[in-house]
Amino acid sequence: QVQLVESGGGLVQAGGSLRLSCSCSGITFSRYGINWYRQAPGKERELVGAISRHNNSTNYADSVKGRFTISRDNAKNTVYLQMNSLKPEDTAVYICNARRYFDSYWGQGTQVTVSS
Numbered sequence: 001q002v003q004l005v006e007s008g009g010g011l012v013q014a015g016g017s018l019r020l021s022c023s024c025s026g027i028t029f030s031r032y033g034i035n036w037y038r039q040a041p042g043k044e045r046e047l048v049g050a051i052s053r054h055n056n057s058t059n060y061a062d063s064v065k066g067r068f069t070i071s072r073d074n075a076k077n078t079v080y081l082q083m084n085s086l087k088p089e090d091t092a093v094y095i096c097n098a099r100r101y102f103d104s105y106w107g108q109g110t111q112v113t114v115s116s
Helices: none
Strands: 003-007 010-013 018-025 033-039 046-051 058-060 068-073 078-083 092-100 103-106 110-115
Touching (some): 003 092, 018 033, 018 092, 033 078, 046 068, 046 078, 078 092
Parallel strands (some): 010 110
Antiparallel strands (some): 003 018, 018 078, 033 046, 033 092, 046 058, 092 103, 092 110
């Protein structure tokens, strides 16, 4: 059974930092690209960033570029989302997604709330 479990969310003041984790089981983790999405109330799900399965290359949405960093530890089957200089508009449920060709698996998400 495939499971993706996010953790590390919480309440933080604007300008603060959080590190989210996405722990994966039931898949050959190193063969999957990992995406981080977020969804705020009343808004569409937004792709925050992604890390590839090949060379750990990353890309980010313009709204988070320079503030967020994605990394992965294949030995621990875990992907991280380091979020710095958080803003109130970063408030959302953050969800990880493992993808490989037509396979796609989702976590349940973790809430991040940034107070002004």
